[in-house]
Amino acid sequence: MHEVGEARTSAVLLRRAASGDQQAWQELVDRNAPVVWGVSRAFTTNNADAEDIYQATWLLLAENLGRLREPESLSGWLVTTARREAMRLRRARRRESPVGLDSGDLGPPDHAEDPEHKVLRAMTSSRLAQSFAQLPQRCQQLLRVLAVAPETTYSQVSQALGMPRGTIGPKKSRCLAELRRLMLAGDIPEEVAG
The missing domain is CATH 1.10.1740.10 (RNA polymerase sigma factor, region 2, helix turn helix motif)
Structure with missing residues (x-):
């Protein structure tokens, strides 16, 4: 009612x-x-x-x-x-x-037809590989683990690499900063280097 x-x-x-x-x-x-x-x-x-x-x-x-x-x-x-x-x-x-x-597709836009973006991508990939190779071995190991298995916990990374757990975050930041510095030193535009 x-x-x-x-x-x-x-x-x-x-x-x-x-x-x-x-x-x-x-x-x-x-x-x-x-x-x-x-x-x-x-x-x-x-x-x-x-x-x-x-x-x-x-x-x-x-x-x-x-x-x-x-x-x-x-x-x-x-x-x-x-x-x-x-x-x-x-x-x-x-x-x-x-x-x-x-x-859910949050990747970069596809510029397959755009020659400028092709060159920049190739240049960035090449420069990234060269810069990454210049990093200390410990940084390369840490960044590889974190890139390949981003869901890995710091405890797991600590066990895998034999690093103290509390040093992983700061070490990762220092390694990424160094990688960025190396990329910028190679005359790569800052927006490409990140």
């Missing part, structure tokens, strides 16, 4: 809001905000996108206040609209993202 009364009240609030009653609009938002926010958050992990979905849903309701076919089913309309907005935003983000952030 409570749901029927609430549905009727939603229909009344919609009519009042459509006629310009700000208090009715605020009551509609207050009653339904948790549902709209919940749907918005369910379809994205990004807080900014969830806020965009939330706002777009309310905007669509404001634009369609007097045109809802079943005003007593407002919460269902809001859920459906929020879900559609989430899907629309997801498609838009895929088009906007040149590296496909939604697909």
Whole structure:
């Protein structure tokens, strides 16, 4: 019985809001905000996108206040609209993202056709290999282990290389700084050297 009364009240609030009653609009938002926010958050992990979905849903309701076919089913309309907005935003983000952030592909863009990027990549690879070879053997070992098996814990690295666990982080930082210095010393542009 409570749901029927609430549905009727939603229909009344919609009519009042459509006629310009700000208090009715605020009551509609207050009653339904948790549902709209919940749907918005369910379809994205990004807080900014969830806020965009939330706002777009309310905007669509404001634009369609007097045109809802079943005003007593407002919460269902809001859920459906929020879900559609989430899907629309997801498609838009895929088009906007040149590296496909939604697909998990976070690699560098493919410049296979671009001769400049081919030369820079080859130069960087060659210079990286040369610079890496100039590092002390201990640095080479440490960086290889961490590059090949990034999930390895410092305890495991300590056992594998016979290094004290507390020295691994600082040693890694010093080795990477030295590698960067060696790459920059070879007249490689800083943006290529990292």
